Amino acid sequence: DAGVIQSPRHEVTEMGQEVTLRCKPISGHNSLFWYRQTMMRGLELLIYFNNNVPIDDSGMPEDRFSAKMPNASFSTLKIQPSEPRDSAVYFCASSLNSGNIQYFGAGTRLSVL
Amino acid sequence: KQEVTQIPAALSVPEGENLVLNCSFTDSAIYNLQWFRQDPGKGLTSLLLIQSSQREQTSGRLNASLDKSSGRSTLYIAASQPGDSATYLCAVSNDYKLSFGAGTTVTVRA
Numbered sequence: 001d002a003g004v005i006q007s008p009r010h011e012v013t014e015m016g017q018e019v020t021l022r023c024k025p026i027s028g029h030n031s032l033f034w035y036r037q038t039m040m041r042g043l044e045l046l047i048y049f050n051n052n053v054p055i056d057d058s059g060m061p062e063d064r065f066s067a068k069m070p071n072a073s074f075s076t077l078k079i080q081p082s083e084p085r086d087s088a089v090y091f092c093a094s095s096l097n098s099g100n101i102q103y104f105g106a107g108t109r110l111s112v113l
Numbered sequence: 114k115q116e117v118t119q120i121p122a123a124l125s126v127p128e129g130e131n132l133v134l135n136c137s138f139t140d141s142a143i144y145n146l147q148w149f150r151q152d153p154g155k156g157l158t159s160l161l162l163i164q165s166s167q168r169e170q171t172s173g174r175l176n177a178s179l180d181k182s183s184g185r186s187t188l189y190i191a192a193s194q195p196g197d198s199a200t201y202l203c204a205v206s207n208d209y210k211l212s213f214g215a216g217t218t219v220t221v222r223a
Contacts, residue, residue: 004156031209043202043213056210091156098209099144104156 004105006092012111018080021108024073025094033102034067034077035091043091049075050098082112115140119203119214127222132190134217136203141181147211148177148188149202157202161188193221 005024034046048056069075093102116139149157161177169178174191204211
């Protein structure tokens, strides 16, 4: 299996623009996670999906952030409008059932100017 | 709220020396504990997962112990190699939610 695939790897945008990050989980995994990593706050869970349904979105910072999982093989994290403080590395991870090993993608490095 | 602490923040050792990385957590009601490795510009790679009922887990040169009652885990890496240079992160789980430490950055000098 190719592992968790994220795109794009790098995104540079201007404040106010919409940003969409994409994730393809490992085939057969039913749990998907979006994380954000910053120097100040480390790794934080943004949202958790189980069987394509959002279970816990308490980590989503504000209404500018939204996430969808229309099917078992694709998820998006959208920021609209983006702000400089959104600059971070965003990771997607998947696992076979919650509580098992989480497999991480390579991440998307987002820079909002 | 679960707080996870990793000490030291950075460690530099000569090749061949054994590595000892420490992780402590405040809430002992955990589901499992995982150790990850992160290389610069890369994602996280899971190294070991210890269930809450286990005391230790081993994989090759890596051994991780878990003492739930004291809220501690230790990752041992035997006979370190330059390729072991990376940031090592500890994460405790309450089922699906991982709470991460800030990591220990390890440099193994050839």
